[in-house]
Amino acid sequence: FTQSQGVWLGISSQPPSIHLSSKGKQCFLVLRQQQFNVQALVAVGERASKQMVKFAANINKESIVDVEAVVKKVEQTIESCSQQDVELHIERIFVVSQAEPRLPLQLEDCVRPEGEGDEVRMRARALGPRTTTSQAIFRLQSRVCQLFRDTLTNKGFVEIQTPKIISAASEGGANVFTVSYFKTSAYLAQSPQLYKQMCICADFDKVFCVGPVFRAEDSNTHRHLTEFVGLDIELAFNYHYHEVIESITDTMVQIFKGLRDKFQTEIQTVGKQYPSEPFKFLEPTLRLEYSEGVAMLREAGVEMGDEEDLSTPNEKLLGRLVKEKYDTDFYVLDKYPLAVRPFYTMPDPNDKKYSNSYDMFMRGEEILSGAQRIHDAQLLTERAMHHNIDLEKIKSYIDSFRYGAPPHGGGGIGLERVCMLYLGLHNVRQTSMFPRDPKRLTP
């Protein structure tokens, strides 16, 4: 572009910092618009009077301004802004919406690498996400959701909406929220599982749904929320449940590729505040069997039984071993032992100890737990009785398989956790716009 172009910067420019030079003749502002910021200058001269400079210096931080300025090239690169080779020489400046002089938090604190301002930042949600990093994170998250929908729609999936107020706890157990429902009570859905499966039985062949999931787990960890966005897939297959695994992993790989190819700017922006290794993956996705995982852990010195479930430290260690051997952050562990899976998991026809179920891991942490589901009402009843589950409570679930159900399987991922692990962040609350956990209910 030619030097000295005039430009009118629209409404949402917000100066996060204003500096007045000592003699009062110049005022530097940094104007920000979503992910990018640029230095601007008001100097006493033909277009600006001394009063204007004083006015500019007194604008509260984070106010919204309208600016008419001339773009000028600078010789020295401006390190502190995203636009490093130009600055604006302001000719007119107006305040559109003034911010209060005392802000609940300083945005400079928000951009510091470690979580000092975390608590305050979580509360002032109208302010915290204004940092370039947060903007980048949430834009990336929006893109993940979009890639998920696009990839599945191109594969012929149908998007469905499932109810969140349900009459019976779908996964069984104590981790449900109860709501009062007129004269009785109802529950908030822990997962759309039951309804996804009913849609498959209703001959939709391939479905997915995007919606909130509510888990009343009293876990205060870096990766648990009580409410999160679940991206769930369910599909009927023709010959072998590996078709389901391939479909899900292909969707994930398309999401990763879409982010890798088109969102490098956002990934770099996040990387400045939270540095991490870039995310690596293989196509087609690596699939290891549970017994192989156990053997790798045993080789590394861990003692565990053949049918024992993987503890979180073991999962992380296995993730590191896989990363070292295959150099991938994303892989599938197939053929879990039957004993550690829910009652509706289809057992392995070749080996009674194992099941047709799988978990997927990103950076050593689990993001998806899925399986081939039992589609025969008789077998389902047997397995439920084996697990001592009250058949009355799941009667309608079992009934849906009595009228002709295709073999099917699926799984679900959490949007926030996937984003967190893709970017290498350490707390899922950073990727949740308004996080919910056992101790947080507002904003």
Next chain:
Amino acid sequence: MPMYQVKPVFGDDIKTDLPTCMYKLPNIHAQRSASGCSEHALQNGTEVVDPAFRDLEVRQDKIMRRLYELKAAVDGLAKTVTTPDADLDQTVTSLSQSPTATSFRGTADLDSLLGKDLGALRDIVINANPARPPLTLLVLHAMLCQRYRVLSSVHVHSSVSGVPAQLLSCLGPRHADSYVRQRFQLGFTLIWKDVSKLQMKFSIQNMCPIEGEANVARFLFRLVAPYPSDPALATLVDSWVDTAFFQLAEGSAKERSAVLRALNGALGRDPWLAGPELSLADIACYCCVLQTGPAASSPANVQRWLKACENLGHFGPANPLLQ
């Protein structure tokens, strides 16, 4: 493959009304399965009826078998006219030996070569740059598949945005049993990645990664067949392998023509480069020679040797990538 089985929908006691006005044939199926001794009776019946017929059948079988043996012998002889005697033993004398017998000596050997099996697939992971596909390793992979049950898979790493289709199918079609990794003795995972040097990883606890196509080729060859026990011969093999990879594949034009002259000289004296049989030296040199130029541009002895190599049939996997 065994899968969830649907229970039979129809019962098997459907009654049908047969017409009574037609001539009824005795049921030919019921006769055989009705009683155990009826089969015996049938055989006896034919013996009684026509013993000469059975003798005739037996004689015919013998003649056909003899014919096949002769045909195979002639084929073998035809090959020896163009190829030194590496495969003569196999084609002529080992007809009765089934191929599966040789491939199942596999597990015991693998345990001694690679260490005890901990109950999981022993997976060899090779990271290669798609700009320089390792032909030698593809040939060795084919030889491994003949001796062991190998689960082969090809992946593309995220550091590479895309590879041509022939690189994705270079290890051959997917094995029908590949959904159960446990059924295989060895895994061969080829990952196309942006690496500067070819790299192999096998046991991350006990082994460091192996770099360089020559070194990985040596490792894989030892799983296929042992190195010659004579130290001089073993060194000769190693020296040719190094020559192939360093001077032929990566050298300047002068170095390459020098190597081709040396090859020409060596092949004038012996049919193979090191000893009486095909060895790793021949495999490596074949791949590197053809990577640098078409066969027709090599000296005469080298061309004859290239043809002999092709006749052995091991080099099939490399050919599509040479075009």
